[in-house]
Amino acid sequence: MSTSTEPSARSLLAPLDPARTEGPSVVATEPRPRIPAWAWPLGIALVATLLRVWALDRVGFNSDEVVYSSQAAGLANKADLSRLFPVFRAHPLLFQSLLSIVYRIHMSDFLGRLVSACFGIGTVMAGYFAGRSLYGRKVGLVAAAILAAMPYAVIVNRQVMLDGPMVFFATVALALTARFGVTHRPQWLYAASAALGLTVLTKETGIILVIAIYAFVVLTPGLVIRLRDVVVSLAILFVVMLPFPLAVLLGNRAKTGEQYLIWQMLRRPNHAMDFYLIQIPPALGFGVVAAAIVGFWFLRRERSWRETLLLCWIAVPIVFFSLWPVKGYAYLLPIAPPVAVLAARALARLPVRGVVRAGRRRIPALLLTGIVAVAVAATLLVPSWRAIDPPAGTSLLAGAGGIPGGREAGRWMAEHVPEGAQVLTLGPSMANIVQYFSLRKAYGLSVSSNELHRNPVYEPVPNPDRLLRQGDLQYLVWDSYSASRSSVFSAKLRDLAARFHGTVVHREYAGNRHPVIVVYQVRP
Amino acid sequence: MVAGLACGVVVALTSVPAGASAAPSVAGSSPRTPIQHVVTLMQENHSFDNYFDGYPGTDGPAKSTCVPVDLLAAKPCVKPFVIGNRPLTSLNHDRAALETAHNGGAMNGFVAAQRGRLGASNLTMGHYQRSDLPYYWNLAGQYVLFDRFFSSSPGTSAANHLFWVSGTAGPLAGESVPAAGLGDLPTIFDRLQAAGVSWKFYVQNYDPRATYRRGPHAERSAQIARVPLLAYTRYIDDPELFSHIVPVSQYFEDLQHGTLPAVSYIVPSGSSERPPSSIASGQRFVRSLVDGLAASPEWSTSAFIWSYDTSGGWYDHVPPPQVGQDGYGFRVPALLVSPYARKGFVDHRQLDSTSILRFIEDNWSLPPLAARDANASSLTSAFDFAAAARPAALVPADRPIATVTRARTNVVLVLYGALLVIALALIGFVIARMRPPKEIVLP
Numbered sequence: 033m034s035t036s037t038e039p040s041a042r043s044l045l046a047p048l049d050p051a052r053t054e055g056p057s058v059v060a061t062e063p064r065p066r067i068p069a070w071a072w073p074l075g076i077a078l079v080a081t082l083l084r085v086w087a088l089d090r091v092g093f094n095s096d097e098v099v100y101s102s103q104a105a106g107l108a109n110k111a112d113l114s115r116l117f118p119v120f121r122a123h124p125l126l127f128q129s130l131l132s133i134v135y136r137i138h139m140s141d142f143l144g145r146l147v148s149a150c151f152g153i154g155t156v157m158a159g160y161f162a163g164r165s166l167y168g169r170k171v172g173l174v175a176a177a178i179l180a181a182m183p184y185a186v187i188v189n190r191q192v193m194l195d196g197p198m199v200f201f202a203t204v205a206l207a208l209t210a211r212f213g214v215t216h217r218p219q220w221l222y223a224a225s226a227a228l229g230l231t232v233l234t235k236e237t238g239i240i241l242v243i244a245i246y247a248f249v250v251l252t253p254g255l256v257i258r259l260r261d262v263v264v265s266l267a268i269l270f271v272v273m274l275p276f277p278l279a280v281l282l283g284n285r286a287k288t289g290e291q292y293l294i295w296q297m298l299r300r301p302n303h304a305m306d307f308y309l310i311q312i313p314p315a316l317g318f319g320v321v322a323a324a325i326v327g328f329w330f331l332r333r334e335r336s337w338r339e340t341l342l343l344c345w346i347a348v349p350i351v352f353f354s355l356w357p358v359k360g361y362a363y364l365l366p367i368a369p370p371v372a373v374l375a376a377r378a379l380a381r382l383p384v385r386g387v388v389r390a391g392r393r394r395i396p397a398l399l400l401t402g403i404v405a406v407a408v409a410a411t412l413l414v415p416s417w418r419a420i421d422p423p424a425g426t427s428l429l430a431g432a433g434g435i436p437g438g439r440e441a442g443r444w445m446a447e448h449v450p451e452g453a454q455v456l457t458l459g460p461s462m463a464n465i466v467q468y469f470s471l472r473k474a475y476g477l478s479v480s481s482n483e484l485h486r487n488p489v490y491e492p493v494p495n496p497d498r499l500l501r502q503g504d505l506q507y508l509v510w511d512s513y514s515a516s517r518s519s520v521f522s523a524k525l526r527d528l529a530a531r532f533h534g535t536v537v538h539r540e541y542a543g544n545r546h547p548v549i550v551v552y553q554v555r556p
Numbered sequence: 557m558v559a560g561l562a563c564g565v566v567v568a569l570t571s572v573p574a575g576a577s578a579a580p581s582v583a584g585s586s587p588r589t590p591i592q593h594v595v596t597l598m599q600e601n602h603s604f605d606n607y608f609d610g611y612p613g614t615d616g617p618a619k620s621t622c623v624p625v626d627l628l629a630a631k632p633c634v635k636p637f638v639i640g641n642r643p644l645t646s647l648n649h650d651r652a653a654l655e656t657a658h659n660g661g662a663m664n665g666f667v668a669a670q671r672g673r674l675g676a677s678n679l680t681m682g683h684y685q686r687s688d689l690p691y692y693w694n695l696a697g698q699y700v701l702f703d704r705f706f707s708s709s710p711g712t713s714a715a716n717h718l719f720w721v722s723g724t725a726g727p728l729a730g731e732s733v734p735a736a737g738l739g740d741l742p743t744i745f746d747r748l749q750a751a752g753v754s755w756k757f758y759v760q761n762y763d764p765r766a767t768y769r770r771g772p773h774a775e776r777s778a779q780i781a782r783v784p785l786l787a788y789t790r791y792i793d794d795p796e797l798f799s800h801i802v803p804v805s806q807y808f809e810d811l812q813h814g815t816l817p818a819v820s821y822i823v824p825s826g827s828s829e830r831p832p833s834s835i836a837s838g839q840r841f842v843r844s845l846v847d848g849l850a851a852s853p854e855w856s857t858s859a860f861i862w863s864y865d866t867s868g869g870w871y872d873h874v875p876p877p878q879v880g881q882d883g884y885g886f887r888v889p890a891l892l893v894s895p896y897a898r899k900g901f902v903d904h905r906q907l908d909s910t911s912i913l914r915f916i917e918d919n920w921s922l923p924p925l926a927a928r929d930a931n932a933s934s935l936t937s938a939f940d941f942a943a944a945a946r947p948a949a950l951v952p953a954d955r956p957i958a959t960v961t962r963a964r965t966n967v968v969l970v971l972y973g974a975l976l977v978i979a980l981a982l983i984g985f986v987i988a989r990m991r992p993p994k995e996i997v998l999p
Contacts, residue, residue, distance in 0.1 A: 107965050119965055129972040208983070215990070223986035226979040233975065272979045275971040282964050450850040450948035503843045506851065506950060533805075535812055553851060555808060555844050 072173050073160060080156040080180035083416055084149035084189050089142040091422065092439020095461035097192040098468040100128055101144045107132035110139065112471050117464075121489050124276040126233040127151075127197040141439070144192040151197040152189025156180045158203035159369045165210035166338045167377050174376035178408075179369060183415035184315035187433060188362045190419070194235040195362035201231040202241055203369040206345055209245060213252075213337055218261040225265040229272025236276065241366065242269070244348040251344065252337045291488035300485075303359040308350065312364050314415060319408030320375040327378020342370040379408065435465055435513060437540035441549040442469020444538050445507070455507045456499075456528070458514035458521050460490045462549075466509055475505075477528075478514070478521040500532045501556050508534060508552040512544075529554060585751045585920045587818070589941055590896060592857035594919070595849060596912050597822040598720055598782070599838055600713060600830040601649065601868025604703060604887035609636060609683040611696060613902045614703040617873040623681055627659060627668045634667050636871065639682035644832035647680055647869025648673050654710045654867075654885065661875040670869065681871050684835065691839045691953040692891065695846070698951055700892040700901045700938040706876050707866045707885030708908040708928070714781035716865040716885070720909040721745065721784050721821065723929035725882050733780055733787040737768045744819070744913055745785065745800070747922040754817035755800060756810070759783055760841070761825035762803040767792050782823040807845065811852035819916055831868060843953065846893055850948040856895050857945075861912055861935065863890035877906065880928055884908060892938045895945035903938045911935055 093101060099117065106114035107129055119125075131147050159179040164172030179185055189196045205227035212220035228245070231238035249255055313321050328339065346367045353363045382404060383397035422433060442465055445455070453472050457463040460476035467474040481492040499505045508529050515522035528534070534552035542548045609616050622633035647653075648670055657680075659665035670677040686693045708719035714732060715725040718741075726741045727734050748755045759779065766776035768787040785791040785801055792798055810816045822845065829838030842862060849858055867886035876884035890907070913929040915936065916922065924930035 107969055109965065114965075119968075124972075125968055126972050126976060129969050130976075132969065204983070208986075211990070217990060219986045219990050223983045226982045230976065230979050233972065268979075268982070272975050275968070275975050278971055279968045282967060450847070450855070450950045452950035452952060453847075453851070454950075501840075502953070503840050503847060504953065506847055533808065553812070555848060556840060 069169075073157070073176065076156060076160070076173065076176045076180050077153060079177070080153045081149075083181060083186045083420065084152050085146065086420055088145045088149065088190060089140075090420075091434030091436050092442075093141060093144075093192065093465065093468065094433065094435045094438070095464040097144070097434070098464045100194060101131070101141075101192050102468055103128040104131035104135050104144070105139060108135040108139070110135065113468070116467050116471065116473060118489065120279065120282070122236075122280075123194060124233050124236055125279055126230065126275075127194055127235075130197075131192070145190060148192050148196050149189050151200040152185060155185065155189070155196070155200040155203050155369065158200060158207055159372055162203060162207035162210055162369060163373045163376050165207055165214060166342075166373060167380070171373065171376045171380045174380045175369070175373045178317070178320055178372040178375055178379075178412065181409065181412040181416055182315075182317055182320065182368060182372065183412060183419055184312070184317075184365060185368050186416040187315065187419045188365050191362075191433070193362055195365045198231055198235040198238050199365045199368065201227050201234055202238055202366045205231055205241065206341075206369060209248070209341060210338070213255065213341060216255070218258070218264070221257070221261055221265050222268055225268040226272055229269045232269075232273045233276055237363065238366070240348055240352045241345070243352075244344045247348060248337075248341045248344040251340050255337060291483060294484070301357045301359065305354065307359045308354060308364055311361060312367075314411075315361075316368060316371055317408065317411040317415075319404075319411035320371060323378045323404075323408060324371050324374035327381070328374060331378065331381070339374070342374050345370040346374075375408075379404070435462075436542035437548045438462065438465040438511070439469050440542075441509065441538065441540045441551060442466050444540075445470035445472055445551065448538070449507060453506045454499075454504055455509055456493065456496060456505045456525070457509040458511055458525055459518070460487070462509060462511045462514055463490075472507075474509070477525055478518055496528060500528060500554060503556050506554065507537075508532075508554055510550045510552070512546070512548045532556065585753055585922075587919045588921065589919055589936075589939070590857055590945065591859045591894065591919055591939075593816050593818060593820070593854050593859070594912075594916055595816075595820040595822065595845070595858060595860045596720075597824070597842065597845065597860070597862035598717060598909070599824060599842070599862060599864045600828040601646075601866055601870075602829060602835075602864050602889060603867035603870040603872035604705070604874070604889050605636070605872045606683050606867070606870035607689060607692065607889040608696070608701065608703070610685060611693065611701065611703075611902075614701065615874060615904070617871075621873060623664050623667050623871065625667050625671075625677070627656075627665055634678050634681045636681050636683055638685055639679075639688070642679065642682065645673070645679065646831050649866055649869035650712070651710055653869060657869075657871075657886075658710075658875065663873055663875050666869075666871045680869055683871075689835065689839065691843050691951065692889070694951045694953070695891055695893060696902075697900050698949070699894065699897040699899070700903050702863075702890040702892070702903045702905070702907055702938070703887070704874070704904055705863055705888060705890035705907045705911075707864065707888045708910055709882050710876075710885040711882070712781070713865045714784070715882075716909065717782055717823070718784045719928070720865075720912070723910045723913050723924065723926035723932075733768050735768075735771070737789050738784065738787045739789075741788075742925050743785065743788075744916060744922075744925060745791075745797075747917070747925065748819055748920070749797070751920060751922055753819065753920050753922075755819040756806070756817045756821070757783060757785055757801045758804045758807045758820060758822045759801060759825070760804045760823065760827060762801070764798075764801070779825070782825075782828075804845075808848050811848050811854065814853055816849075816852065816854045816858075818920065829864075839953065847950050849893075850950055855948040859892060859894035859896070859915075859935075859939075861890070861892050863909060863912075864888035879908075882928075892935060894939065895948070896939045896941055896943065897946075898938060898940050899946070901938065905933050905937055907933055907935065 102113045102117035103119050103125065106117060106119035131144060134143050134147055156176050156179045160172040160176035163175035205224045208220050208224035208227055212224060228241060231241060249257060349364055349366050353359065382401040384401055386397045387394040388397050388400050419433060445466065446469060449470060449472055455466055455472050455474040457466055457474055457476055459478045463474040463476040475491055475493045477493060477496060479490045479492045480486040481494040486492060493499060508525055510525050529552040532554040534554045536550055537553045538551040539547040540549040605617055608614055617636055622635045624630050624633045653669040656669035657666040666680045667677050670680050707716050709715045709725050711725055715728040718726055718728050721743045722741055726738060745755055763776050763779060766779045768780050780786045783801065790797060804822060807822065824841055827837045827841030829835050846860055849855055849860055867888055872886040874887050876886055910929040910932040911934060913925065914932040914934045917924055917929065918934055
């Protein structure tokens with residue numbers, strides 16, 4: 033948070049008061065604000081809520097959402113879905129367990145996503161506390177505002193995915209670690225461990241943030257932690273994480289877990305190495321990324337353990353997931369809060385009074401700050417709104433939103449296709465969606481029969497011809513999203529439809545000129 | 557008594573509840589039940605015990621059953637056994653063989669009837685089980701299985717097919733189709749045609765050139781036995797009537813286009829299950845027909861009934877009652893699939909293929925064709941028209957998949973819930989107890 037002193041005309045970013053670079057957080061004396069202090073977090077929370085809830089179920093679930101929602105349904109004893117989707121998979125079940133409580137009362141796509149959105153709003157608030165703990169209230173508010181409108185957070189929080197809730201607990205852990213850094217009291221470290229345990233209990237990849245904390249401690253010589261505190265913290269982390277391996281054992285899924293890990297490590301990369309470099313900066317907001325980098329550079333003389341903590345929290349996931357063969361759009365979401373705090377640190381230092389010298393010209397500081405604020409806000413709000421109201425298209429990035437037409441095709445099948453019918457789709461993602469919404473068993477044509485080349489929870493169809501000849505498959509579903517990824521399987525499915533008297537019984541257009549989903553009825 | 561039964565059936569048909577009343581969807585007479593489409597199929601050469609020995613709730617052979625090899629001595633004898641992977645052959649099932657098997661009602665001549673037939677003598681006592689016929693057994697579990705459905709005649713396949721369409725064996729009792737054809741013998745299709753009720757006869761691997769005029773030994777002569785209409789001059793020569801006999805592919809097109817007639821007869825060719833041909837192939841054929849119907853809009857007003865022409869020489873332990881001059885043959889498998897069929901019901905009423913005729917006649921108010929169909933029991937008891945139509949469901953050809961047990965999911969919920977509460981309590985405790993550091997107020 034900036035001081036109330038007049039900013040210098042020589043520098044865009046006002047210097048940070050040396051008293052606030054180390055030690056307890058500080059708050060400047062300011063004139064009594066015209067807007068009450070509580071109004072800012074409330075307003076930010078409202079913006080976050082609006083962006084996360086508006087038209088929340090306009091587009092149906094994608095494959096990942098279907099999986100997590102069906103697990104929650106299974107835990108809520110919804111027999112129809114637990115018959116088709118195993119409750120126990122490779123991931124932990126904290127979020128699904130919470131969602132199952134809601135599903136016991138009422139089950140809908142909207143409610144499923146609403147629970148996820150609530151975690152997203154929680155992340156915004158946790159980001160506020162993290163920013164406030166590190167740099168004061170103003171930085172906390174700006175960080176929260178950035179997180180509220182950040183397309184990356186908005187897009188993921190609007191989906192029933194584990195990453196959103198995981199990042200909520202991770203951000204709480206970050207805020208608590210920041211408190212530990214400020215106070216050096218071990219109790220904050222214990223609490224951070226508990227929050228980190230919940231992070232891992234939501235999604236197992238959260239474990240890499242333990243490495244981030246380790247790196248932070250190692251790179252911060254002034255931070256001394258007693259061995260006893262390390263042991264207690266690790267014990268808390270271990271105990272809180274315990275349900276994950278226990279549930280895997282209870283569900284007899286230990287082998288699946290092993291296979292999943294082997295498959296993840298040995299599978300061919302699903303994206304190029306530059307995937308995150310291309311996808312994540314616009315998702316974070318170019319303005320935010322620029323503010324974080326520029327601020328980091330201009331304020332380098334003020335560098336302290338705070339930046340070390342934030343950089344470790346950012347660098348470890350980036351390095352890990354860049355090296356990890358499987359790349360997913362939502363995987364780097366844990367870096368969003370620390371990036372937002374770093375950007376907020378810079379933006380909060382922009383002057384609002386006086387002038388800024390640019391060569392011979394003197395520009396009113398308020399005007400310049402306003403331009404920067406509008407530019408940053410535009411890089412956040414425009415893509416966020418596009419995520420809420422996506423344009424029609426025939427191809428999609430996995431994990432970046434719902435699948436237009438998928439839910440509608442599934443519901444059409446639920447109404448018009450006899451119970452017990454079995455469906456062959458192009459790939460496992462559409463198989464999940466069709467299976468969830470139609471309650472008809474669906475297989476993916478592209479699922480490899482080689483265990484090393486497929487997700488172990490997917491069922492392969494080694495010989496679709498035989499199943500079709502035997503009458504075990506009665507419907508084929510072609511979709512443009514899977515077809516855009518694999519023309520070979522697209523051609524094969526169309527060939528099967530032609531050879532087995534395929535008749536088109538339904539088409540979904542989802543706002544496109546050409547159908548995005550085609551349902552064929554087939555017979556031997 | 558039979559007449560009384562028939563009256564009862566008529567009363568039952570006329571007392572259909574208002575909620576299940578039928579709306580006419582086809583030209584001609586309105587059906588008197590919610591059933592607007594009857595589809596009937598005749599497969600070949602299996603007895604009831606051969607297919608459903610051991611099916612719960614049915615009349616199966618006693619455990620002590622042992623049929624002597626020679627009628628003159630009780631031993632040695634052959635007990636019923638599971639066929640498994642044994643090689644199959646066509647069993648002797650002509651009238652003489654059936655009479656030997658019947659042995660005046662003792663039902664102990666089945667092995668003797670096959671004597672001299674290579675590989676067949678003991679085979680007659682073989683039977684299939686659920687794992688061999690998963691689809692049929694699963695269907696029986698969902699719909700209606702008839703365990704006293706007899707072949708209409710102890711005669712040939714052709715005679716039983718003729719019974720199926722005309723209620724009599726006519727000139728076919730033990731004989732092949734006469735050179736002059738079947739003459740003026742009336743069929744159910746004459747009745748339907750006169751009443752303006754739509755009908756079709758679907759034939760697998762249909763060859764429209766294979767009619768009785770080619771002679772009994774011509775290529776594809778089996779088609780004439782299966783499709784009695786091809787032995788009628790009027791059905792061959794009248795283009796309008798002839799157009800009702802179509803390939804089975806037309807059945808699927810009619811289902812898709814919503815043009816399924818009120819009455820559909822279907823006969824197989826390669827998928828007839830007639831030994832030694834594959835029963836799996838027959839199951840697939842039946843499955844495709846039933847699945848096609850279930851997936852069509854006509855499902856909610858349809859009934860699919862299939863049976864077998866003769867017992868094919870296979871053992872069956874129930875002596876057939878003597879009905880009329882031509883009597884009954886042995887029991888054959890028969891099933892009914894319909895949204896109004898009672899679920900998992902085993903119907904013990906005495907029926908034969910003329911019962912199907914009787915149901916069609918009663919449903920569309922048609923006069924009977926002959927004494928047998930006039931006196932036959934209808935299929936009405938197998939339906940529950942008071943209940944709402946069941947939604948279409950495709951029955952799998954294997955056992956259902958086991959589901960996740962509830963107990964374990966509850967343990968998971970408790971585990972995760974407990975640790976969430978503990979962790980949040982710890983975090984809350986720390987936040988509550990650890991006051992934030994004293995804020996420094998800058999000058």
